[in-house]
Amino acid sequence: MARLNINGRVVEIAVEDDTPLLWAIREQVGLTGTKYGCGVAQCGACTVHVDGVATRSCSMPVSAFDENQKIVTIEGLSPDGSHPLQKAWVALDVPQCGYCQSGMIMAAAALLAANPKPSDADIRGEITNICRCGTYNRVQAAIKQAAGGNQANG
Amino acid sequence: MNRIASLPRRGFLQVSAALGAFTLGIRVPEAAAQGAAPAATPEVNAWVVVKPDDSIIIRIARSEMGQGTLTGLAQLVAEELNADWSKVSTEYPTPGQNLARNRAWGNMSTGGSRGIRESHEYVRKGGAAARMMLVEAAAQGWGVPAGECRAANSTITHQPSGRTTTYGKVAEAAAKLTPPTDVPLRDPKDWTIAGRSLPRLDTVEKTNGKQVYGADLTLPGMLNAAIRDCPVFGGKVASFDAAKVASMPGVKKVVPVGETAVAVVADTWWRAKTALDALPITWDNGPNAQVSSASIAEVLKAGLEAPEAAIGNRAGDAKAAIAGAAKRVEATYGYPFQNHATMEPMNATALWTPERCEVWTPTQNGEAALAAASEAAGLPPAKCEVYKIHLGGGFGRRGAVHDWVRQAVDIAKQMPGTPVKLLWSREEDMLHGRYHPITQCKLTGALDAQGNLTGLAMRISGQSIVAGIFPQNIRDGRDPVVFQGLSPGGEEGAFGYAIPNILIDHAMRNPHVPPGFWRGVNLNQNAVYVECFMDELAHAAGKDPLEFRRALLRGSPKHLAVLNAVAERGGWGQPAPEGRARGLAQIMGFGSYVAACAEVSVSPAGELTIHKITAATDPGHAVNPQQIAAQVEGSFVYGLSAALHGECTVAEGRIEQENFDTYPVMRMMEMPAVEAILMPSGGFWGGVGEPTIAVAAPAVLNAIFAATGKRVRQLPLKHADLRRA
Incomplete structure (x- = not known):
């Protein structure tokens, strides 16, 4: 049994203590925007925010959390897709298959919250999520655009 | 919550039957959640449906896996249709429907960079023929020659009189006309919709978590399966001890899958995987066990x-x-x-009964998936159906060989009447690539x-x-x-x-x-x-x-x-x-x-x-x-x-x-x-x-x-x- 604060709502979840947060979010809470990619915190498709910090939810058991920690998933990033990153993502047509993009956006949102004007080097150093289709340059450009810059690839 | 999950199962199956093949393609969750089939709008032809409100559905036979073919093919159809692009959406016809209609949509295989280059001519002709039929229907309604009418931006104008109507108003009449046989195509230099850097049609839902991939699918009453296939190619299962995991949380059944694999079926995937990890399996590694x-x-x-x-x-x-x-x-x-290493591991959801087998899966080739499902189900293709779900990457892995579909059907066959979603772990995906x-x-x-x-x-x-x-x-x-x-x-x-x-x-x-x-x-x-x-x-x-x-x-x-x-x-x-x-x-x-x-x-x-x-x-x-x-x-x-x-x-x-x-x-x-x-x-x-x-x-x-x-x-x-x- 776990009590989790997800997207501003406290939910009670009947799972084993060692269930990864990812699977509780997907299978018990029913929010499937957060993806399974590797299960070993390598790819970042499962990235959510825990008190604003980008966290790879596939490798954290629900027992590590209590209801005082605010967990935000892609569905809770903004009520209507209006986060500056989501708008930049749409403006630059960033996604290809899209499977990694929830995690990318959540990682980028945590980066911007901590560092509102990241340099290219900051972005390349901080965004370590895997994309196999190859959206990296548009991801980088969209983060810059959301941060108020206009630089293209670099 | 996933909206499908709240539907009573019986309701879903009725919806599923009523919708037939079409709307269960891209829109499974949405259409099903509405609880009723949308108003039946007759198609103008296989490629084009125009609704009374002027919204246009363009049917896409190839699979979208990130490469943008969905948008590109829609542009080609809309170009010849003279459509109002802002009113265009898309849907996948199903492989079963393609089979039933003598392959009206041609080849569904999406590989070899062929999505557009192999089908551009007939999809454009589909758009052009629909436009000609819509114009003809408007002309007949006015009692004027079609040659005096022009179509632009989903609107038809009778040039001598200045009268106008819209595609939505004449679509039903157009659907009853005989399709034209001589369908000229526009010179690409005159394109206005094709050839332009239009935004993709599928971007927004990929930025807010709403895009449903195969791995995300939930059906009422669905169980989840995790699988382990013999890690040595050519090997098989010697034995496994199901009793060791039978009482673990959520476990419903442990099943052999062919001669080479074992699956655990549980209420959730995580519990299925946890039990699978604990399941004692002995392998017969076969003739290749010394290859390096x-x-x-x-x-x-x-x-x-x-x-x-x-x-x-x-x-x-x-x-x-x-x-x-x-x-x-x-x-x-x-x-x-x-390894292809698609971000979304292989997965399929299957529902098998002695009379019918349905599969929901991300595939680059719906027809090949249908053939695989039919073989594994032991049912003719006409009694099977495949609903294509959006792919989390393909890169060729999800095209020619549908090993995961066969496995999913094999598992579902051992759970008649219960939908089962099989999802490979990343490890399974890495060890069983092509x-x-x-x-x-x-x-x-x-x-x-x-x-x-x-x-x-x-x-x-x-x-x-x-x-x-x-x-x-x-x-x-x-x-x-x-x-x-x-x-x-x-x-x-x-x-x-x-x-x-x-x-x-x-x-x-x-x-x-x-x-x-x-x-x-x-x-x-x-x-x-x-x-x-x-x-x-x-x-x-x-x-x-x-x-x-x-x-x-x-x-x-x-x-x-x-x-x-x-x-x-x-x-x-x-x-x-x-x-x-x-x-x-x-x-x-x-x-x-x-x-x-x-x-x-x-x-x-x-x-x-x-x-x-x-x-x-x-x-x-x-x-x-x-x-x-x-x-x-x-x-x-x-x-x-x-x-x-x-x-x-x-x-x-x-x-x-x-x-x-x-x-x-x-x-x-x-x-x-x-x-x-x-x-x-x-x-x-x-x-x-x-x-x-x-x-x-x-x-x-x-x-x-x-x-x-x-x-x-x-x-x-x-x-x-x-x-x-």
Whole structure:
């Protein structure tokens, strides 16, 4: 049994203590925007925010959390897709298959919250999520655009 | 909450039946959640549905997996339809419907960069015919000749009187008309919807978590399955002890899957996986348990000198030219097994009863998925259906072989009436790929006293994808796909260099590791072999690599044009920034001409940085330039991931890499800037999803040589020592 604060709502979840947060979010809470990619915190498709910090939810058991920690998933990033990153993502047509993009956006949102004007080097150093289709340059450009810059690839 | 989950199951199944095949394609969750079928609007034809509110649904037969084909194909239909683009949405017809309607939508296979290039003509005709029928219906309603009416932006105008109506108002009447037989198409130079960099139709839901992938699907009453197949190809299950896990939380059943695999079915996937990890399984590893990468390499090496080989390209007498050469150059290259590693692991949801089998799955080929489901279900195709769900990456893995669909149906068959979702773990996905074929290549070149290339012999030894997947297509031991980009001519992948004496052949050597079509297919390694060796020859001849190629490409103007474009934009011939060096590559494949100029630096400690790549593409016609640019950029991620890191090795018959920690792929930190030059010359239709991948590795390898003097001939690069000698 776990009590989790997800997207501003406290939910009670009947799972084993060692269930990864990812699977509780997907299978018990029913929010499937957060993806399974590797299960070993390598790819970042499962990235959510825990008190604003980008966290790879596939490798954290629900027992590590209590209801005082605010967990935000892609569905809770903004009520209507209006986060500056989501708008930049749409403006630059960033996604290809899209499977990694929830995690990318959540990682980028945590980066911007901590560092509102990241340099290219900051972005390349901080965004370590895997994309196999190859959206990296548009991801980088969209983060810059959301941060108020206009630089293209670099 | 997932909206489907709240529906009573009975309700869902009724909806499912009422909707028939169509609306369950892309829109499964939404349509089902509405709780009732949308108003039945008759189609104008197979490709076009116009609703009374003027919204337009364009049917897309090919699968969207990120490559943008959904938007591009819709643009082509909308172009000829003279549609109001802002009112266009799309849906997938199902494979069962395609079968029932005598393949009204043609081939559903989405591979070989063929989505647009293979279907552009009939989808455009579908749009044009629908437009003609809508105009005819309006004209009949007004009692005027259709020739006096014009359609634009979903509105029909009777020009003499100025009367107007909309597509939505006449669609029902249009649907009753006889389709036209003579359907002229617009000249691409007159395009207004096609040919433009329109935004994709599927972006917004990929930024807010709403896009439903196969792995996300939930059906009422659904159970989840985790599977383990024998890690050694050719092995099977000896025994398993289901009782050991039967009482674990959520576990419903432990089932054999064929002779080679075991699955645990549970209420959630995590519980199924947890129980599977605890399940004692004994394997019979079979006849391949001693095979290793080293033993495979020995077999391939022997093939380099074997007397028997299938010929792919022959002119003159290469052996004589080499024997009489003023200078002889020889090199051997190698290319490893690689996993597709789609971000979304393989998955399918199946519902089986003795009367019917339905499967929901991300697939690049709905018809092949239907055939696989039918076989596994033991039911004729007419009693089966496949609903295509959006793909979290395909890259060829989800096209020709539907092993995961067979497994899902096999499991569902053991749970009649209950939908079961099978999801592979990443480890399962890594160990049971359909791998990029392994090959080696020995090249020998003959230079005359002036440094002209007078002969080339190229022996490829190794695996044939076609032999592994479509063995019936092997003729006289020859797999034509092995020679991608090396063929003497043709529209698919012609070898551009004019060499008077040439012999390119293949000694087929098929290890037990199953091969597959891997984005870029055989063009990937063939481009490495040819383009790196061209660089070696130029160096041996004391010539500039660009000039050396130009001389040989005089009779191949399209090959030459893309090469010249990247040389010019990439700064070839001008000094590179301090510490950097450049490399070139060009090839033709998938009907398109591509070239790249890479700019790299290598630190004294041997650390490689790829700074910038200039890439040119001539695909003939360009349907959505910004999406072509996206494919070109993405091709460097896929191609450079392969070049830098991609390798699956074999020990004791099994693949050693199980996850991204041991199978690294390129991340943003390694990504170069990419400048994509699009130069559509018109007159032909080439693909764009794959060809550029092939020039990524050789351009970088040639730049590394320019920077370090070191030739890397065995990929991936991670094994190479690039430190200054």
